[in-house]
Amino acid sequence: MLDLAPGSITTEAQLIERIGLGRTPVREAIQRLAWEGLMEVRPRAGLAIAPLHxxxxxxxxxxxxxxxxxxxxxxxxxxxxxxxxxxxxxxxxxxxxxxxxxxxxxxxxxxxxxxxxxxxxxxxxxxxxxxxxxxxxxxxxxxxxxxxxxxxxxxxxxxxxxxxxxxxxxxxxxxxxxxxxxxxxxxxxxxxx
Incomplete structure (x- = not known):
């Protein structure tokens, strides 16, 4: 529901804090979201939320x-x-x-x-x-x-x-x-x- 704004950047640590889950389930979710094209993992730069066009x-x-x-x-x-x-x-x-x-x-x-x-x-x-x-x-x-x-x-x-x-x-x-x-x-x- 666009809680993470399209085109914005976040980090794994921010997601862990926001969701309140541990590192492993958050990493698994990030991998799935990246595979689905909803998020892009940018090494040392964060996680880019897919823009909406x-x-x-x-x-x-x-x-x-x-x-x-x-x-x-x-x-x-x-x-x-x-x-x-x-x-x-x-x-x-x-x-x-x-x-x-x-x-x-x-x-x-x-x-x-x-x-x-x-x-x-x-x-x-x-x-x-x-x-x-x-x-x-x-x-x-x-x-x-x-x-x-x-x-x-x-x-x-x-x-x-x-x-x-x-x-x-x-x-x-x-x-x-x-x-x-x-x-x-x-x-x-x-x-x-």
Missing amino acids: AGDWLLALDAREGVEMVLARAAARYATPLAIERFQHAAQAMHRAVVASDVAGFLEADKALDEALALAADNRFAARLAAPLQTHSRRFWFRYQRETGLAESAARHVELIQKILAGDEAGAEAEAGRLMALLRSHAQAAVSR
Whole structure:
């Protein structure tokens, strides 16, 4: 949620103090964030937080779209009772977030939905491709969209959940495509600002 400003510099020691964890988990997190392109490790210079350029949102969505459709279709086919429960919780959390205009709550629910999607789809390769792209998308959405897109975004996500829970593979795939199209419209608007 951009607690670390895009383009800013921090250090491992500052992160340890800020988060309150030990050196090992912070280093592991730094490695993962660097691998995902969210942070750049600069030896003896610190850690650079990835900048946000609206045009990059479109690139992330280009990479994400097909993977999301694969995950949605598979989730509709293979959803287990545990995954179904997680989808239901994510939908309820999204509803609560919209009612309360709670952007942070929405982003948490969105992450929970992504995790349920990965679990239900049972395709670790697609899930591993999607995860960093989903994280980048949340970051861009938070920076460029926030409250103005909360209800509309939640509605698209809930439609996707409903198609998955109904076992409608083609419908889930199409709904994932519609969700990506909505995000693309937001990204295009951000680029043209």
